[in-house]
Amino acid sequence: MVPRERAPSPSPSPSPVGRLRALLPDLTPWHASADFRRMWLAGLVTVFGSFLTFVAVPLQLKELTGSTLAVGAIGAVELVPLIVFGLYGGALADAMDRRKLILWTEAGLGVLSAMLLLNTLLPHPMIWPLYVVAALVSALTGLQRPALQAIVPRIVAHDQLPAAIALNSLRWQVGAIAGPSVAGVVIAFSGLGFAYALDVASYALSVLLAFRLAPSPASHDAEKPSLRGVLEGARYAWSRKELLGTYAIDMAAMFFAFPTAIFPFLADDLDARWALGLMYGAGAVGSLGVTLTSGWVSRVDRHGRMVVYAAAGWGLAMAVAGWMHNIWLVLLFLAAAGACDTVSGLFRSAIWDQTIPDELRGRLAGIELLSYSVGPQLGQVRAGGTAALTNVRTSVWAGGLACVASVGLLAVSLPKLMSYDQRTDEHAVRMRERKAAEAVTTAA
Structure with missing residues (x-):
């Protein structure tokens, strides 16, 4: 008789300690x-x-x-x-x-x-x-x-x-x-x-x-910095619609749903001037909560979808914060907005770092700097102007809903962002192969 193969035993479910470890930040790069x-x-x-x-x-x-x-x-x-x-x-x-x-x-x-x-x-x-x-x-x-x-x-x-x-x-x-x-x-x-x-x-x-x-x-064939070089980086970004999507979604989210300039007025409206500092810090608290449990980030492959969902979550949380009349609920949803913004930022950065060729990375980083710095500046102008035309609460919740709508429109318009998968994307695969070849050359 031919002996039967033994069925593999089911893998034991992770212990509570193991599950906690999987959530904690991955310290591998540090070590x-x-x-x-x-x-x-x-x-x-x-x-x-x-x-x-x-x-x-x-x-x-x-x-x-x-x-x-x-x-x-x-x-x-x-x-x-x-x-x-x-x-x-x-x-x-x-x-x-x-x-x-x-x-x-x-x-x-x-x-x-x-x-x-x-x-x-x-x-x-x-x-x-x-x-x-x-x-x-x-x-x-x-x-x-x-x-x-x-x-x-x-x-x-x-x-x-x-x-x-x-x-x-x-x-x-x-x-x-x-x-x-x-x-x-x-x-x-x-x-x-x-x-x-x-x-x-x-x-x-x-x-x-x-x-x-x-x-x-710099790489051996690097050119001197010039306007032509900057334009070359811009053309490359334009040719990569998933990259273009990350810039556009970040700009839209910050333009429509970054109301920090009117926080002092919102605190007055809530009769909670004492909480102004907490309002400014709430987003960072939410962000910290994400990064302290960021072990899951390395196990996600569909980065583009996470960028879209998290940016929409940022806008929705801001809208709800604008509707709330209780200061503690406002702080809760501001923290939730900060958490969503961090998730979106983590996966935007992952797409950038895993797919952009080294010889273009500096110029593309300059474009990225504009996408996440100009948006908040314009967003504060938008928030203040809308509040002047309507009122503080309307400025906050309407901006949040406009953020959700614009993110949805951009996601539909840029399907390559939604379909991005680090395992199969041609640019990510090419960069992974290049890094592997460099590691072999260095070891030799």
Whole structure:
């Protein structure tokens, strides 16, 4: 008799501890890449320091001028440098050593913080340096961010990119929640000068960490940064409709459903002025909840659908927040909106990092910078204008519903985004094969 094959025994169901571990952030990129660890720590230090200045500058302007218009003008002077230098920074990131670009811009940002410190130490601090420094910080940020984003796929394995994106998101959220709180305490007890001094020290430490990064030179056939190079990146983005979809959906979501400019008025409407700080921080709390349970991200393959569903969820949560009359329910749905925004951002970044060729990654990162920075700026104008024409609540809930409608329309118009699958997408497969070949060459 031929013995029968034994049926495989069913795999045991995971224990509660195993299920919890599967939800926690995947730390593989942290353990596998020393450069990723250095960049993560440098970024964490910078985030905390930057939030000190983020709080200190408008507060100092308020003290010097007493004008809400003067404080609001900070956003206006930041927008144009961010757009112009964001595009140029993308071209630079493809044309020079990304490590050097990160180092020089980080050092420059530290010098600008030192200028704020010196101005504050004057017997009579001047107003105009605050605007000049704000514009220059925006320009240097535009130059640096594409290189920061473009270097990650070089120092992290292809299959670990979603986990690395989640860890970077976690770093920012920790800073977004704790940074303003620490800044408020520092400024209240030690003054503006001490806050600026801590920011300078944070940049010095960040530069030391970044200095230990391995060189990340441009490819041998890289061209000098030029308008033609920027346009080449734009043409590539236009040819990839799934990429175009990620940019368009993010812009639409932020334009229609980013009402932070009218939060002070919403707090008044809710008779909860005490909760204004909580309203600003609620989204970051929701985001943190996602990243602390982001182990599932690496097991999702249909990234495009997640971008669409999460962006629609962001708009719906904002709409419900606008309908609520209880402050705690408003905070709950603002946190839900932040969670949805983070999910959308994680999978947008995964599509970008897993499919864009290295020689174009800097320029495309510059375009991405515009998609997630210009949208919120215009969104605040939209929210304020709608509130002026109608009322605060209508501005919030109508914007949320408009976000859901626009995301749905874009999803129908760009089917390649909805059908994107990292396992079969030709660009993702090509990049995976290229990374594997590079790993074999390096090992040999």
